[in-house]
Amino acid sequence: MDMLKQFSLEGKVALITGAVYGIGFAIAESYAAAGAKIIFNCLDEDTKNKAIESYKEKGIDATGYVCDVTDEEAVQKMAADIKEKFGGVDILVNNAGIIKRIPMTEMSAEDFRKVVDVDLNAPFIVSKAFIPTMIEKGHGKIINICSMMSELGRETVSAYAAAKGGLKMLTRNICSEYGEYNIQCNGIGPGYIATPQTAPLRERQADGSRHPFDSFIIAKTPAARWGTPEDLQGPALFLASDASNFVNGHILYVDGGILAYIGKQP
Numbered sequence: 021m022d023m024l025k026q027f028s029l030e031g032k033v034a035l036i037t038g039a040v041y042g043i044g045f046a047i048a049e050s051y052a053a054a055g056a057k058i059i060f061n062c063l064d065e066d067t068k069n070k071a072i073e074s075y076k077e078k079g080i081d082a083t084g085y086v087c088d089v090t091d092e093e094a095v096q097k098m099a100a101d102i103k104e105k106f107g108g109v110d111i112l113v114n115n116a117g118i119i120k121r122i123p124m125t126e127m128s129a130e131d132f133r134k135v136v137d138v139d140l141n142a143p144f145i146v147s148k149a150f151i152p153t154m155i156e157k158g159h160g161k162i163i164n165i166c167s168m169m170s171e172l173g174r175e176t177v178s179a180y181a182a183a184k185g186g187l188k189m190l191t192r193n194i195c196s197e198y199g200e201y202n203i204q205c206n207g208i209g210p211g212y213i214a215t216p217q218t219a220p221l222r223e224r225q226a227d228g229s230r231h232p233f234d235s236f237i238i239a240k241t242p243a244a245r246w247g248t249p250e251d252l253q254g255p256a257l258f259l260a261s262d263a264s265n266f267v268n269g270h271i272l273y274v275d276g277g278i279l280a281y282i283g284k285q286p
């Protein structure tokens with residue numbers, strides 16, 4: 021029995037939203053290595069062309085769309101085009117996301133809504149657009165990129181935590197509503213991963229020392245380091261492949277142990 025065959029994505033089509041760098045790009049790279057056709061979207065033409073070049077450098081012939089995931093009409097148009105050209109997608113990763121770090125009492129309702137729009141409403145909009153074809157195909161994998169903030173709160177990230185907590189429940193609800201169509205919807209909850217999104221939390225101080233938040237995360241993580249986008253590749257491949265066909269509505273935390281740990285004693 022060839023166990024590794026279960027992890028093959030040969031013949032599959034995968035859309036990874038916002039996969040131009042960081043976590044999304046690393047996930048796309050692993051799917052391509054496992055045999056999948058890669059599709060991504062981003063916010064403008066210039067970024068799209070640059071990303072296509074980055075994929076080419078890795079030997080990947082990716083297809084890009086300019087599509088804002090919060091714009092339902094644009095997403096429906098992209099889904100129709102993907103259906104025509106590629107027969108729909110077998111794997112959808114809702115990766116595009118934003119964060120605004122602002123104390124809650126200073127945050128405008130507009131900023132709060134913007135974060136919820138990208139991090140929660142958009143996974144609804146995009147999943148809604150692709151589920152019908154998954155039902156027609158008789159299978160589908162949806163992977164929502166959640167967060168530590170799907171479980172934990174902290175200062176300044178009220179909108180992000182509200183959205184990522186909501187995304188955990190959207191994940192369970194998609195599983196509940198469409199599991200009978202052989203659609204598996206799971207989440208990945210990355211720990212603290214070194215990407216542009218978290219760069220401000222790792223900036224060196226004027227005296228060259230570590231950012232206090234950087235030291236805090238290292239102390240709070242049993243693995244004693246930040247994660248890398250590559251740390252998410254194996255878990256994301258598992259959830260996209262036949263190896264996880266009976267795993268549904270689960271959030272797989274890939275956090276170096278943060279959620280298991282009470283923290284260092286003083």
Ligand code: NAP
Pocket residue numbers: 037038039040041042043044061062063067087088089090114115116117118138165166167168209210211212213214215216217218
């Ligand atoms: P990132 O580096 O900021 O990448 C997110 C991507 O989403 C960017 O390419 C961004 O485009 C794109 N995007 C934002 N709004 C969009 C929209 N409306 N339509 C289409 N694309 C849009 O973030 P990352 O750190 O790789 O994070 C990827 C996902 O993992 C996010 O959902 C994030 O919340 C989550 N996550 C990250 C961490 C971490 O520690 N880094 C941990 C847990 C979860 P622009 O750059 O053009 O704005």
Ligand code: GCO
Pocket residue numbers: 119121166167168169174177180209210211212213217218
């Ligand atoms: C923050 C961070 C986080 C992470 C991530 C953790 O300001 O606390 O940006 O929210 O990026 O989502 O899992």
